[in-house]
Amino acid sequence: MENWQTIGFEKQKKFFKQIKTNGNLAHAYLFTGQEMIGKKTFAIELTSLINRVGKETKKFNNDPNILVLTANDSDSGKSISVDQIRSAKSFLNLSPYSGAYKFLIVNDAHLMTVESQNSLLKILEEPSHSSIIFLITANPSLLLETVVSRCQEIYFPTHSHELFNDILLKSKLSKNNQQFLLDFCGGRMGLLINIVNESLFPKIESASRMIMNLAHVSINERFSEAQKLTDEKKKSDLVDTVLYWILYLRTRMEDSRARKILKNLLVLHESISRPQFNQRLALENFLVRL
Numbered sequence: 001m002e003n004w005q006t007i008g009f010e011k012q013k014k015f016f017k018q019i020k021t022n023g024n025l026a027h028a029y030l031f032t033g034q035e036m037i038g039k040k041t042f043a044i045e046l047t048s049l050i051n052r053v054g055k056e057t058k059k060f061n062n063d064p065n066i067l068v069l070t071a072n073d074s075d076s077g078k079s080i081s082v083d084q085i086r087s088a089k090s091f092l093n094l095s096p097y098s099g100a101y102k103f104l105i106v107n108d109a110h111l112m113t114v115e116s117q118n119s120l121l122k123i124l125e126e127p128s129h130s131s132i133i134f135l136i137t138a139n140p141s142l143l144l145e146t147v148v149s150r151c152q153e154i155y156f157p158t159h160s161h162e163l164f165n166d167i168l169l170k171s172k173l174s175k176n177n178q179q180f181l182l183d184f185c186g187g188r189m190g191l192l193i194n195i196v197n198e199s200l201f202p203k204i205e206s207a208s209r210m211i212m213n214l215a216h217v218s219i220n221e222r223f224s225e226a227q228k229l230t231d232e233k234k235k236s237d238l239v240d241t242v243l244y245w246i247l248y249l250r251t252r253m254e255d256s257r258a259r260k261i262l263k264n265l266l267v268l269h270e271s272i273s274r275p276q277f278n279q280r281l282a283l284e285n286f287l288v289r290l
Contacts, residue, residue: 004049006042007189008159015154016046025050026152027127028135030109032214033156034206035138035243036191043134045066051099051133064097067104071111071275079275080112085119092123092131102131109135110142111275117144124150137275158187167210171196181253191247192230207244217260222287230280238279242269 004013019025031039047066067088074081089105096102106112112120124133124147134153137143161182168178184204185192195201214222229238246265252258264286271282 005044006038006045008163009038009042009156012042012154012156013257016050020050025132026132028124028151030140030143030151030153031134031136031156032140032153033138034158034188035188036194037156037158037188038190038193039136040068040105041190042156043105045134047101047103047105047132047134051096051101051103065099065102067102069090069104069106071108076275078111078279080109080116082113082115084122085112085116086109089119089123092128092133094204096130096147100130102128103141104133106133106135109137110139110273112143113275114144117147121147121150130250159189160187163189164192167192167196173201177201179257180251184247186247186250193254204244204248207241208248209267210241210262211245211248214287215257219288222290223284226280226283226287230283238283239272242272261290 006013019028031043033039039073044066048063051063051065069080069088071078071083074084088106092102092104094102118135121144127133133151135143135147140148141155148249164182164185171178171181173181181192181195181201181204185195195204203278210225214225242265246262246269248260249262249265253262266280268286271277272279
């Protein structure tokens with residue numbers, strides 16, 4: 001299992017190389033660690049490296065052996081539904097098209113409803129010999145203990161700043177903005193790559209200005225902004241926006257007001273990460289306390 005394109009995570013790469021060589025792959029893994037550090041990217045590349053024949057490695061977009069579930073693909077756009085898990089079960093019951101395994105990757109697994117998790121539990125209790133499941137989450141405490149206990153947990157730490165240099169140099173951002181992103185991302189390689197590749201720096205700046213402005217406007221203006229942020233067309237962006245707020249305020253820890261807002265933001269972030277919570281109500285409760 002050589003020639004990784006995923007940056008960093010050398011300990012995790014060595015671990016999977018060893019267990020593949022020894023034939024000790026588990027049927028289910030729980031990848032934990034902070035949001036947007038590259039856990040899903042690692043899992044996708046790992047599936048191809050496990051299944052490759054000789055030197056051939058299939059690209060994810062063309063690999064019928066891999067199924068990725070996300071909340072964005074559900075009817076609600078907020079949670080991973082039981083219907084998605086049932087479809088995944090049917091997928092895993094089919095024989096691999098090539099190689100030894102089929103793979104299910106559940107991204108942001110904490111967004112599974114309780115019903116979804118119980119449905120997944122049945123799959124975990126009777127695993128297929130030709131399937132491997134990866135649950136990816138920054139919030140493992142939101143998963144049922146019975147689900148967690150049937151997976152082998154692999155923790156992914158944040159990256160050192162040195163690994164970011166090449167990406168930042170290619171970003172064509174000013175030195176000041178590069179330093180800002182270095183502090184802002186806090187070791188999250190996946191986030192940095194998204195910002196650079198998708199030109200998200202203006203969006204980061206806008207979110208940073210928004211959270212500071214909200215602290216100085218009337219309650220009616222705050223509620224108006226809450227309505228916009230939880231609009232049906234934008235609700236899938238709310239978790240990212242709140243994460244941007246958190247990361248920005250963490251660069252301002254010398255400011256006592258920023259520390260106070262950050263404390264309440266962390267509560268908000270956990271609330272909107274639970275699929276059963278009303279995002280609009282949670283956001284309004286946060287804005288009242290600004």
